[in-house]
Amino acid sequence: MVTTSDEHRTKSPWLPPRWFIRFAWAVHRGLFRGSGGRIGLSRPRGNKYGMLRLTATGRRSGQPRSVILGYFEDGPNLVSMAMNGWGEPEPAWWLNLQANPDATVELVDGRRAVRGRAATGDERTRLWARWREIDRHLDGYAARRPSETAVVVLEPRPDASGT
Incomplete structure (x- = not known):
C-alpha cells in the first residue's frame, strides 16, 4: 500500500494551463513596471521564496533581457530554478x-551584480532539498520536464559594485 507522503512524491500535481501561467507572468511584469518597481519584488521569509528581477544579456540580440524569478538566499548567494x-x-x-553569466539582480533593497551558474553534485542536492522544503510538490512538477531542472546559483560578482 502506498502512503500519503509517497503519493505526493509520485503524483503529478495540478498546474494551471500554460496560457494562464503566461498571463500571470505578464501581469506580474506589468505591476512591476507600472509601479516603478515598488510592487513585484519580495524577500524570502521562512518557508516562502522571495521574488527578484534578473537582467541578463540576450544571447542572440546582445540586449538586456529581464525576468522576475522566485529565489531563496544561501549565504551570499541567491538560488533560483530554471523551470519555465x-x-x-x-x-x-x-x-x-x-551564454553570458554576468548579470544584475534587483532586490527589495537594491541592485546587485551577480554571476550565474548551475549547481552540481552535493551542492545541487542540498539546494534542491531546500527548494523541496519551500514547495512540497517540487518533485512532481520536475517530473513533468524531460530533462533535469537546473538549480541556478547567482553569486555576487567580486569585480562589480552592483550598480
Missing part, C-alpha cells in the same frame, strides 16, 4: 545566462 513554468523547454533567461 515547468514546461519542456529551457527558459530563455537561463540560456542567456549560460
Whole structure:
C-alpha cells in the first residue's frame, strides 16, 4: 500500500494551463513596471521564496533581457530554478545566462551584480532539498520536464559594485 507522503512524491500535481501561467507572468511584469518597481519584488521569509528581477544579456540580440524569478538566499548567494513554468523547454533567461553569466539582480533593497551558474553534485542536492522544503510538490512538477531542472546559483560578482 502506498502512503500519503509517497503519493505526493509520485503524483503529478495540478498546474494551471500554460496560457494562464503566461498571463500571470505578464501581469506580474506589468505591476512591476507600472509601479516603478515598488510592487513585484519580495524577500524570502521562512518557508516562502522571495521574488527578484534578473537582467541578463540576450544571447542572440546582445540586449538586456529581464525576468522576475522566485529565489531563496544561501549565504551570499541567491538560488533560483530554471523551470519555465515547468514546461519542456529551457527558459530563455537561463540560456542567456549560460551564454553570458554576468548579470544584475534587483532586490527589495537594491541592485546587485551577480554571476550565474548551475549547481552540481552535493551542492545541487542540498539546494534542491531546500527548494523541496519551500514547495512540497517540487518533485512532481520536475517530473513533468524531460530533462533535469537546473538549480541556478547567482553569486555576487567580486569585480562589480552592483550598480
